[in-house]
Amino acid sequence: MLTYIIRRVLYAIPILIGVSLLTFILFYASATPDTIARRNLSAKNPTRKQLDQWKQQHGYDKPLPQQFVSHMKGLLLLRFGNSDANGEDIWGRIRVSAFPSFLVAFLAFFLGLLVSIVLALAQAYFRGTYLDYYGTFLTVLLLSIVYVVYIIAFQFILAKILKYFPIAGYQSGRDALRFVLLPVMVQVVAGLGGGVRQFRTFLLEQMGQDYVRTARAKGVSESAILFKHVLKNAAIPILTVTVATIPLLFTGSILAESFFGIPGLGNYLFDAIGSQDFAVVRAMVYFGTLLVIFGYILTDISYALFDPRVRLE
Amino acid sequence: MEILPDMDNLSVTRSRTRLLRAAPLCLLAVLLLSGCNNDPYPAGESASSTLFVTMGAEPKTFDPSIGYDATVGPVIDAIYPDYFQYHYLKRDPFVLQLGLGATDPERAPYPCTVTVNGKKVRKTGESWTFHIKHGLRFQDDPCFPNGKGREIIAADFVYSFKRMADPAVPCPVVSYFSDKILGMSHYQDVNSALVAKKQPADYSLPIEGLQLDPKDPYTFRILLSDPYPQLRYLMAMHFTSPLAHEAVEKYGKDLAFHPVGCGPFVLAEYVPRGRIVLKANPNYRKDDFYPSDGAPGDREAGLLEDAGKQLPLIKEVRFTIIREGITAWNQFQQGYLDVAGVTQDNFQQAMSNPTEISPDMKRKGIRLSKQPHIEISYFGFNMTDPLWGGYSEKQRKLRQAVSLAVDSQEIIDLESLGLGEPADSVIPPGIFGFDKSYKNPYRQFNIEKAKQLLVEAGYPNGIDPQTGDRLVLNYDNYATSAAGRQFIALIQRQIGKLGIHVESRSTLLPGFQDKLDHGQFQFFYYGWIADYPDPENFVFMFYGPNKRPGPNANAYANPKYDALFEQMRAMPDNAQRLKIIDQMRDIVVEDCPWIYVDYPESFGLVHSWFHNYKPNPVANDMAKYYRIDTAERARKQAEWNRPNYIPAVVVVALLIFGSLPAVNVVKERTNRHVRRNSEGAR
Numbered sequence: 004m005l006t007y008i009i010r011r012v013l014y015a016i017p018i019l020i021g022v023s024l025l026t027f028i029l030f031y032a033s034a035t036p037d038t039i040a041r042r043n044l045s046a047k048n049p050t051r052k053q054l055d056q057w058k059q060q061h062g063y064d065k066p067l068p069q070q071f072v073s074h075m076k077g078l079l080l081l082r083f084g085n086s087d088a089n090g091e092d093i094w095g096r097i098r099v100s101a102f103p104s105f106l107v108a109f110l111a112f113f114l115g116l117l118v119s120i121v122l123a124l125a126q127a128y129f130r131g132t133y134l135d136y137y138g139t140f141l142t143v144l145l146l147s148i149v150y151v152v153y154i155i156a157f158q159f160i161l162a163k164i165l166k167y168f169p170i171a172g173y174q175s176g177r178d179a180l181r182f183v184l185l186p187v188m189v190q191v192v193a194g195l196g197g198g199v200r201q202f203r204t205f206l207l208e209q210m211g212q213d214y215v216r217t218a219r220a221k222g223v224s225e226s227a228i229l230f231k232h233v234l235k236n237a238a239i240p241i242l243t244v245t246v247a248t249i250p251l252l253f254t255g256s257i258l259a260e261s262f263f264g265i266p267g268l269g270n271y272l273f274d275a276i277g278s279q280d281f282a283v284v285r286a287m288v289y290f291g292t293l294l295v296i297f298g299y300i301l302t303d304i305s306y307a308l309f310d311p312r313v314r315l316e
Numbered sequence: 317m318e319i320l321p322d323m324d325n326l327s328v329t330r331s332r333t334r335l336l337r338a339a340p341l342c343l344l345a346v347l348l349l350s351g352c353n354n355d356p357y358p359a360g361e362s363a364s365s366t367l368f369v370t371m372g373a374e375p376k377t378f379d380p381s382i383g384y385d386a387t388v389g390p391v392i393d394a395i396y397p398d399y400f401q402y403h404y405l406k407r408d409p410f411v412l413q414l415g416l417g418a419t420d421p422e423r424a425p426y427p428c429t430v431t432v433n434g435k436k437v438r439k440t441g442e443s444w445t446f447h448i449k450h451g452l453r454f455q456d457d458p459c460f461p462n463g464k465g466r467e468i469i470a471a472d473f474v475y476s477f478k479r480m481a482d483p484a485v486p487c488p489v490v491s492y493f494s495d496k497i498l499g500m501s502h503y504q505d506v507n508s509a510l511v512a513k514k515q516p517a518d519y520s521l522p523i524e525g526l527q528l529d530p531k532d533p534y535t536f537r538i539l540l541s542d543p544y545p546q547l548r549y550l551m552a553m554h555f556t557s558p559l560a561h562e563a564v565e566k567y568g569k570d571l572a573f574h575p576v577g578c579g580p581f582v583l584a585e586y587v588p589r590g591r592i593v594l595k596a597n598p599n600y601r602k603d604d605f606y607p608s609d610g611a612p613g614d615r616e617a618g619l620l621e622d623a624g625k626q627l628p629l630i631k632e633v634r635f636t637i638i639r640e641g642i643t644a645w646n647q648f649q650q651g652y653l654d655v656a657g658v659t660q661d662n663f664q665q666a667m668s669n670p671t672e673i674s675p676d677m678k679r680k681g682i683r684l685s686k687q688p689h690i691e692i693s694y695f696g697f698n699m700t701d702p703l704w705g706g707y708s709e710k711q712r713k714l715r716q717a718v719s720l721a722v723d724s725q726e727i728i729d730l731e732s733l734g735l736g737e738p739a740d741s742v743i744p745p746g747i748f749g750f751d752k753s754y755k756n757p758y759r760q761f762n763i764e765k766a767k768q769l770l771v772e773a774g775y776p777n778g779i780d781p782q783t784g785d786r787l788v789l790n791y792d793n794y795a796t797s798a799a800g801r802q803f804i805a806l807i808q809r810q811i812g813k814l815g816i817h818v819e820s821r822s823t824l825l826p827g828f829q830d831k832l833d834h835g836q837f838q839f840f841y842y843g844w845i846a847d848y849p850d851p852e853n854f855v856f857m858f859y860g861p862n863k864r865p866g867p868n869a870n871a872y873a874n875p876k877y878d879a880l881f882e883q884m885r886a887m888p889d890n891a892q893r894l895k896i897i898d899q900m901r902d903i904v905v906e907d908c909p910w911i912y913v914d915y916p917e918s919f920g921l922v923h924s925w926f927h928n929y930k931p932n933p934v935a936n937d938m939a940k941y942y943r944i945d946t947a948e949r950a951r952k953q954a955e956w957n958r959p960n961y962i963p964a965v966v967v968v969a970l971l972i973f974g975s976l977p978a979v980n981v982v983k984e985r986t987n988r989h990v991r992r993n994s995e996g997a998r
Contacts, residue, residue: 125978163650
């Protein structure tokens with residue numbers, strides 16, 4: 004397994020370089036160094052001298068290939084540098100902002116997973132009944148609603164009308180739970196439609212398998228079939244869609260963090276894109292790519308742990 | 317033996333059922349345990365002497381030499397006060413009063429030699445002598461010995477000027493000083509060479525025009541190459557606030573978020589994308605009092621109730637960074653924000669009509685506050701464009717025709733919810749030179765007259781007789797939103813009535829600014845917000861030498877105008893200056909490089925517990941004057957925010973009862989299975 008992991012890590016290097024190159028090209032396709040400088044200078048009409056000085060200070064005056072190589076060197080060594088907009092240390096900011104993002108995303112992920120599996124199991128157990136039909140209708144309905152509508156509706160009903168939660172804001176420490184519950188609920192409910200539909204399909208797919216028929220023929224109860232056999236076998240596809248997303252919990256959700264005022268990484272990236280802070284954008288894209296790669300390696304390992312037939316070589 | 321595994325299954329099913337049943341209860345329990353209230357602040361904070369406001373964007377910096385936008389202004393000015401400050405209540409005209417300064421600066425002619433185009437020229441400049449108050453102290457900070465803020469001396473003011481001129485510090489207003497303070501541009505050049513070699517700027521280099529008094533550490537002189545009365549206003553901007561070299565040396569670039577000033581407040585907490593908390597500065601000067609006089613009507617409005625009280629009146633200011641307008645609006649309605657703006661998002665709920673607050677707001681005791689801006693918005697023609705620019709009779713008439721076809725009121729209604737005054741000249745209300753009775757002959761919406769002018773210009777019905785084609789006016793803009801596209805459609809329709817086709821050319825803002833810099837545009841829409849309340853800060857936008865990157869974006873140039881401008885800019889506000897301003901206005905109106913649109917205004921909504929609120933469009937150091945009735949706020953917040961548990965209980969009950977049939981089915985299926993297996997065993 005160790006050889007496999009080392010090989011996967013080595014494969015990651017060209018992917019990281021490729022993604023960074025793509026970001027670099029896309030960024031420069033939409034903005035010239037002059038526009039980046041202009042965006043980050045506070046003067047109403049910056050002079051040519053001010054623009055040139057800014058570019059020189061931030062390394063945007065060099066030829067593009069040279070810029071890319073120097074950016075790439077820093078990123079590969081996990082030296083993210085400083086923000087173009089305010090000179091702040093990017094890695095320091097990522098470390099501080101990762102926790103609020105993670106807290107919301109972690110709770111939303113596990114609660115969402117739990118509720119989705121429970122509901123999918125219920126639907127599978129009562130398949131073909133009215134509960135299944137109405138459940139399917141409801142999940143499709145949930146799936147059709149745009150995410151931002153959930154945010155506004157939950158803020159309106161639970162925070163404004165019923166006054167259970169603060170509409171937005173964040174406090175660290177024990178108080179944090181009070182602030183993250185509403186965004187967590189939004190994310191859980193918003194993800195429920197897709198999750199339940201998907202997991203129900205995985206479960207029903209397994210229920211049509213020969214081993215289930217054999218178990219039934221041997222007189223094993225429906226509950227035992229569902230919980231002991233089907234759920235275990237459906238774990239592999241469920242793992243595929245869930246484990247890979249675990250590392251991405253650190254990067255947070257741009258929309259939810261923006262509406263709920265959570266000082267996380269989603270908000271950080273949103274601001275960076277808005278202010279054309281290329282240093283932060285490229286660092287965050289790189290960081291995100293690293294996490295995705297890590298997520299896939301984690302998925303492979305979890306296969307090997309859950310399914311004795313899988314060997315990582 | 318066969319029964320045993322089934323008994324296991326039964327227990328599994330039972331535990332799942334219990335789990336299913338317990339889930340909503342658990343959720344409710346978590347809900348209740350979590351405190352279950354919507355107060356977004358730590359417990360007890362709402363009852364403290366804290367002002368709760370919002371910031372709509374992430375601050376870029378709190379560095380007084382760099383920060384310029386409206387977002388950071390209230391924070392920087394609360395930390396970094398200046399030699400002068402604006403009288404809190406007086407308007408029309410705005411009045412400067414001493415802040416950190418002890419006396420009004422002494423102005424005297426100063427003969428000097430300056431280099432113009434490589435030649436040395438003798439000129440009569442000006443010397444300003446400033447005396448600062450004794451006993452002023454910086455805030456306590458680890459950058460000082462023993463962490464105690466040291467006394468402020470004149471050298472700290474000179475240091476802030478030198479820092480503005482540091483090429484590594486992108487000071488947005490340095491051009492206001494660099495061509496006027498003797499030796500400042502030379503200092504910039506020398507330091508630019510150092511910075512280019514990756515060396516730090518040398519602050520020990522002297523600047524001829526910044527002199528300290530060797531005998532008096534509280535006095536400094538500024539020597540200018542030309543008389544520059546506007547320097548008074550610049551001495552009220554945070555760029556000229558005294559800076560402690562210890563702080564700059566210790567924090568370097570981190571000074572951006574570690575401000576060390578001497579103002580009424582200090583930065584106590586900054587959570588990026590979260591909040592900014594300012595606390596009262598114990599070292600703040602004790603001779604700053606709430607004004608005892610104000611503008612007409614202020615006493616009746618209760619704005620003089622705190623006259624003579626020592627400032628600041630509140631202990632803390634908490635800015636919550638909320639990007640989404642709807643979120644901030646909801647928090648304002650719950651009483652968790654003390655003030656809110658009227659925007660497109662909340663207009664329907666907040667207002668009955670463009671001047672009256674809605675009954676719901678009135679019932680809550682919320683009051684409306686009109687917020688004038690010292691600002692103008694306008695359309696500009698590129699004066700170097702062969703068709704739309706130029707100064708011939710034909711070209712002037714063409715622009716005048718377009719000007720007559722643009723209906724300001726329709727634009728104000730669409731863009732600003734009807735808030736704003738149609739503009740007839742460049743100088744807005746509240747500034748010396750504004751003439752309420754003046755009517756610009758080319759800004760009175762009149763399509764017939766516009767068509768007539770178009771005929772006189774040689775383009776009847778908007779057709780170019782030489783080519784037989786319709787005239788095309790390229791409208792360069794950075795409008796990418798739906799509202800922006802609506803605005804474009806409106807302009808196309810208004811000018812289209814003359815038969816002229818308006819072609820929209822949209823880019824992002826930086827791209828648009830690039831176009832302006834390079835003169836690659838025909839027609840654009842822009843605005844100008846005053847830096848200081850002097851007419852010079854508006855009329856200078858038509859001064860020829862101020863073309864890009866200066867504020868004269870459309871490269872207007874008229875030697876007659878330039879001569880009048882040079883005459884008026886250093887004059888005091890008197891009848892002669894007013895006469896010149898009127899002459900300048902008439903020249904520009906005939907040349908028609910701009911289509912004046914409006915002097916924008918906005919509305920603020922203020923809660924009943926928030927006292928002494930009077931917006932000032934040129935000053936940002938307002939927080940120290942505000943007072944909060946904390947008892948009233950706490951009472952109303954509690955009254956408005958009682959949680960309603962009934963719906964939650966109903967939902968949980970429905971979930972439990974709704975799941976009962978399913979639970980019964982599970983039980984029945986299991987029992988059937990157990991029975992079958994038992995029978996089989998028998």
